[in-house]
Structure formats: C-alpha cells, structure tokens
Amino acid sequence: MRALAALFRRELRLSNRAGGGGAMGVVFFLILVTITPFAIGPDLNLLARIGPAILWIAALLSTLLGLDRLFMSDHEDGSLDLLEMSDAPMELVVLVKCLAHWAVTGLPLVVATPLFGLMLALEGDALWGVAASLAAGTPALTFIGAIGAALTVSLRRGGLLMAILVLPFTVPVLIFGVSAASAASGGTVPFLTPFLILCALSLGSMALAPFAAAAALRSGD
Amino acid sequence: MLKYANPTYFLRLTAAVLPWLWGAAGLTLGLGLYMTFAVAPADYQQGETVRIMYIHVPAAWLSMFAYTVMTLSALGTLVWRHPLADASQQAAAPLGAGFTFICLVTGSLWGKPMWGTWWVWDARLTSVLVLFLIYLGLIALWNTIEEPLKAARAAAILTLVGVVNIPIIKFSVDWWNTLHQPASVLRMGGPAIHPTMLWPLLVMALGASLLFVCLHLMAIRNEILRRRLRRLSYLAAEAADHGLEPPVEAGA
Numbered sequence: 001m002r003a004l005a006a007l008f009r010r011e012l013r014l015s016n017r018a019g020g021g022g023a024m025g026v027v028f029f030l031i032l033v034t035i036t037p038f039a040i041g042p043d044l045n046l047l048a049r050i051g052p053a054i055l056w057i058a059a060l061l062s063t064l065l066g067l068d069r070l071f072m073s074d075h076e077d078g079s080l081d082l083l084e085m086s087d088a089p090m091e092l093v094v095l096v097k098c099l100a101h102w103a104v105t106g107l108p109l110v111v112a113t114p115l116f117g118l119m120l121a122l123e124g125d126a127l128w129g130v131a132a133s134l135a136a137g138t139p140a141l142t143f144i145g146a147i148g149a150a151l152t153v154s155l156r157r158g159g160l161l162m163a164i165l166v167l168p169f170t171v172p173v174l175i176f177g178v179s180a181a182s183a184a185s186g187g188t189v190p191f192l193t194p195f196l197i198l199c200a201l202s203l204g205s206m207a208l209a210p211f212a213a214a215a216a217l218r219s220g221d
Numbered sequence: 222m223l224k225y226a227n228p229t230y231f232l233r234l235t236a237a238v239l240p241w242l243w244g245a246a247g248l249t250l251g252l253g254l255y256m257t258f259a260v261a262p263a264d265y266q267q268g269e270t271v272r273i274m275y276i277h278v279p280a281a282w283l284s285m286f287a288y289t290v291m292t293l294s295a296l297g298t299l300v301w302r303h304p305l306a307d308a309s310q311q312a313a314a315p316l317g318a319g320f321t322f323i324c325l326v327t328g329s330l331w332g333k334p335m336w337g338t339w340w341v342w343d344a345r346l347t348s349v350l351v352l353f354l355i356y357l358g359l360i361a362l363w364n365t366i367e368e369p370l371k372a373a374r375a376a377a378i379l380t381l382v383g384v385v386n387i388p389i390i391k392f393s394v395d396w397w398n399t400l401h402q403p404a405s406v407l408r409m410g411g412p413a414i415h416p417t418m419l420w421p422l423l424v425m426a427l428g429a430s431l432l433f434v435c436l437h438l439m440a441i442r443n444e445i446l447r448r449r450l451r452r453l454s455y456l457a458a459e460a461a462d463h464g465l466e467p468p469v470e471a472g473a
Contacts, residue, residue, distance in 0.1 A: 147382055151362065151375045161358075161365050165379060168354040171347075212382050215299075219374035 003088050004096045011100030014073075025062040025105040026112050032058035033116045044121040051120035052130045052181035056174060058116075059109050059134055060141060064163055066105040067145040070097060071153045071217065080153075080217070090214035098139075098146050098210070106138035122185070129184020129191060133198060137177040140202040143209035144169050150216035173201055226305050228445050235438045242435045249428035256421035264418075273331040275421055279429035280324040284352060285387055287317030287433065291359075292384050295377035304448070305441070307373035310380065311363055312440030316433060318356035325349060344393040345401035352390060355383045369448060 036054050037047060047054075074080040083093050113131040122130065148166035152158030180194040257275040264271035291313040297306025328346070329339045340346065359376055366372035394403040405413045414422070 147378070151379060152365075154371075155365055158365070161361055164354075164361055165358045168351045168358065169382065171351055212378055216375060216378045219371065219378065 003086065004092060007083070007088075007093065007096050008100050011097060012104060015100075015104040023108070025066045026108045028062040028065055029058050029109055029112060030116060032061060033119060037120075048121040048123070048126070051117060051122045052126065052133075052185070053178050054120060055113060055117060055130050055134070056137075056178050056181065059113075059138060060167075060170060060174060062109065063105060063138060063141045064145060064166065066101070067142070067149045067166070068152075068159050068162060070101050070146060070149040072149070075153045075220075084217070090217060091210040094146060094150070094210040094213045094217070095206070098142050098206075098213075101146075102139050102142045106134075106142055109138060110135045126181070126185030130181040132184070133177045133180040133195060136180075136195060136198045136202055137173050140173045140198075140205045141170055143202075143205040144173070146213040147209055147216060150213040150220070153217065154220045173198070176201065226303060228305055231305060232442060232445060235442055239435065239438060242431060242438070246428060246431035246435050249424060249431055251428075253421060253425035253428045256424055261418055261421045267335060270331060270334050271418070273327050274418075275425045277324060277327040277331060278422060279426040280320045280327065281349070282426060283429055283433050284317055284321035284324050284349065285390060286430070287313050287320060287437075288352065288356075288380075288383070288387055290437070291317065291380050295380040298373050298377040299381075305445075307369065308441045308444035308448070309437070310373060310376055311444055312437050314356055314359045314363060314376070316436055316440065318353065318360060320429075320433070321349060321353040321356060325353060343401050344397040345390065348386060348390040348393050352386055355379075355386060359383075369451075 033054065036058075040046065040050075071080060074083070084090055086093075110131055113134050114127050117127045117130055145162075145166050147169075148162040151165060152162045155161065176194045176198045179189060180191060180198055183189045183191045183194060253275065257272055261272065261275070263269050291310050294306045294309040294313065297303050298310060325346075328349075332341070333339050359379060362376050362379060363372050366375055391404075394401050
C-alpha cells in the first residue's frame with residue numbers, strides 16, 4: 001500500500017517537472033475549443049446547442065494525446081521493468097498510474113470546462129452538466145486508453161495506432177457523456193439516467209481495464 | 222485433440238479436407254444463388270430489393286461468427302500459447318473485416334430504396350460500424366508488431382476487450398427501438414419469416430459459412446508456411462553469417 005502511494009506521488013511529481021507536460025492537455029483542449037467556432041461559424045445559438053458535444057470531443061482528443069506518455073517514458077528508461085519486478089501486482093500498479101494520470105490530465109480538463117463552456121455560450125445548468133459529465137466520464141477514457149497505451153508501449157511510433165485501437169471503444173462513453181451533458185440543459189431525458197450509466201462505465205472500466213493493460217504490458221517483453 | 226493441433230498434422234489434414242470443403246461451398250453457394258434469384262418470391266412490399274437480404278444477412282452473421290472464432294483463438298493464444306491459435310486469430314481478422322464490409326455495403330444499398338437514405342445513425346448500424354473499426358484496428362496491430370508471438374498476444378488482448386461489442390450488436394435492435402428491423406430468424410418463438418424466403422436464406426448462410434471455413438483454413442495454412450519460411454530464412458542468414466566470419470582460432 002505504501003509502495004502504491006509512493007508510486008502515485010512519483011507520477012504526480014514527474015508530470016510537474018521538466019518533460020512531464022501535464023499542462024499540455026489543457027492547452028490542447030483550449031485550442032480545440034477555439035478552432036471549432038472558426039470551422040462552424042460564430043453563431044452563438046448553434047454553439048450553445050452543440051457546445052457539450054464540442055467539449056466532449058475536445059476532452060476525448062486531449063485525453064488521447066496524453067495517453068502515450070502513460071507507460072512510454074517508464075518503458076524507455078527501464079523503470080517499468082522495476083515496477084514489474086516489485087511486490088505490488090502489475091494490475092494495481094496500472095490502476096495507480098492511471099489514477100495519477102487522470103489527476104494530472106483529466107481533472108484539469110474538468111476544472112477548465114466551465115470556463116471554456118462560457119466561450120461556447122453555454123449557460124448555468126448546461127455548464128455544470130458538462131463539467132459533471134466530464135468528471136464522471138473522463139476516468140473511463142483514461143482507463144480504456146490505458147489498454148491501448150499498454151498494447152503499443154514497445155512500438156516506436158505507436159501514437160496513431162493507439163488512437164485507432166482506442167477510439168472505437170470510447171463510443172459508449174461519448175454517447176452517454178454527451179447525452180448527460182445535453183440532458184442537463186433541458187430535454188426529454190432526465191439528467192440522472194445517462195449520468196449514472198456514465199458513472200457505471202467509469203467504474204466498470206476502472207475494475208476491468210487494469211487487468212487487460214497489465215496483461216498487455218507483460219506480453220510486451 | 223492435441224494431435225490435430227500439431228501444425229504438420231494440421232497441414233496434412235486440411236490438404237485432404239479442403240478440396241471437399243471447396244466443392245461443398247461452391248455447390249451450396251450455387252444452389253443458394255439460384256434459389257435467391259429464381260425460386261424465392263419478391264416481397265409484396267419491398268419488391269425485388271428483398272433479394273439483397275440473401276447476401277446481407279449471411280454476411281452479417283459471419284461478421285460476428287468470425288469475431289467469435291477470433292475470440293476462441295485468442296483464448297487459445299493466451300491460455301495455451303498455441304501457434305495454431307495465433308495463426309487462426311490472424312487469419313480471421315481480414316476475413317471478418319471483409320464480411321463486415323459486405324454487410325455494411327449491402328445494407329447501405331438496401332437502405333437507399335427502403336428507408337430513403339444510404340446511412341442512418343441507428344444503433345445496429347453504428348455498432349456494426351464499430352465492429353468494422355475494431356477489425357481494422359486489429360489488422361493494423363498485426364501489421365505493426367513485427368514479431369509474430371508478441372503480435373498474437375497483443376491482438377488477443379484487444380480481441381477479448383472487443384468482445385463487449387458482440388452482444389451489443391446482437392441485442393441493439395431489441396434494446397433501442399430504431400430503424401433497423403428486429404431479429405426475425407433467430408428469435409424466441411421461431412422464425413417470423415415465410416419458409417419460401419427462409420430456405421434460400423439458410424442455404425446462403427450455410428454456403429457463406431462454408432466459404433468462410435475454406436478461406437480461414439487456407440489463410441491458416443499460409444500463415445504456418447509463412448512462419449516456417451521466416452524461421453528458415455533466419456537460420457539461413459545465421460548460417461551465412463557464421464560462414465563468412467573469419468575463424469578466430471586461425472589467427473591465434
């Protein structure tokens with residue numbers, strides 16, 4: 001347990017130091033939100049309607065962008081081998097690494113969402129709806145993505161392959177995330193129904209994905 | 222069982238069986254196509270376009286069957302580490318992608334006259350499209366990882382993760398009430414389709430399955446041979462390497 005806590009702290013520290021690039025995800029998120037109105041025009045009514053979807057796609061892509069760092073740098077400098085040899089089971093190591101990764105990449109997105117939502121003309125309930133749905137849904141993206149990151153860890157240019165492998169599996173998260181976010185701003189579906197399914201997806205992927213990712217990491221050597 | 226799993230025995234057995242299987246597949250498909258175009262009646266509502274069904278439905282079944290074969294092989298890879306299971310996984314992926322593609326294309330061609338659109342974001346269509354994307358991802362994974370053993374294990378893990386999609390495809394028409402019609406052959410209470418249309422469909426499904434089995438077995442054979450060739454070329458390169466090296470003792 002202490003080893004896992006130490007690992008968690010190590011991940012947080014590494015991501016804040018030079019070469020960690022923890023803040024890059026938020027900047028990418030901001031850029032995606034910024035360029036969308038250029039592509040579809042600055043019509044505020046339209047932006048308010050599709051705002052939750054834009055924020056969700058931006059969150060999905062910026063989560064994906066950060067995922068290749070999840071195991072890659074540890075694989076390169078050999079610390080992944082040390083983690084594998086340690087007493088802690090690989091599944092728990094993956095779980096802790098994912099949680100730490102979410103804390104430095106997913107959580108800032110959630111915090112930034114209300115601000116970026118304002119730029120997309122979202123108001124009150126919609127704003128909090130998107131933020132809540134992202135808070136509940138981005139852990140699922142990280143955990144599903146961890147499988148792809150583990151499968152492609154030993155490949156020199158695995159980034160694009162990882163996106164191809166991971167994105168099909170994020171479809172359910174996206175569906176229920178956007179429907180929860182849209183339900184918050186009014187609609188026929190009550191907010192809680194898709195939101196609870198979203199929570200279930202996150203918890204389910206948190207329970208199952210570490211096994212797949214750990215198996216993938218072991219099969220890599 | 223172990224005896225059949227020996228690659229050499231497998232090669233010999235399939236060499237003997239394959240001509241018969243090809244013959245059976247050809248006959249069944251020929252009979253099925255004859256029934257499709259000459260025997261089966263046109264639908265009172267859909268007219269002649271209903272004949273698309275005899276291609277579309279077997280392709281859809283096989284797109285899921287191929288994934289099931291791949292899943293069982295993936296278990297074989299992860300649990301028993303059997304090379305034949307690796308080859309079977311690798312061989313099934315492009316075949317599954319092909320049948321899924323046929324299913325999507327014929328469905329689209331059928332949708333245009335019936336629903337008035339080439340494509341809708343219906344639950345069944347979307348989940349089959351996701352299946353197609355998973356197949357493409359698996360093929361990309363096979364192509365990217367150079368070493369066959371590593372590639373097999375990576376693909377097996379991804380295949381097992383992707384299994385969640387199969388029940389979603391099967392039950393998507395029951396869970397979400399959308400444009401695609403619900404199951405009418407494999408359902409509780411017997412098929413809801415007239416025998417004059419059911420028989421051609423079943424014959425076509427059998428023919429397509431036989432075709433899949435033939436192609437799958439041939440692809441496994443090719444993969445086994447390709448791996449032997451790879452191994453032999455390594456050995457040859459190694460031998461050549463040693464042959465070219467100046468003997469160390471000679472100078473000493």
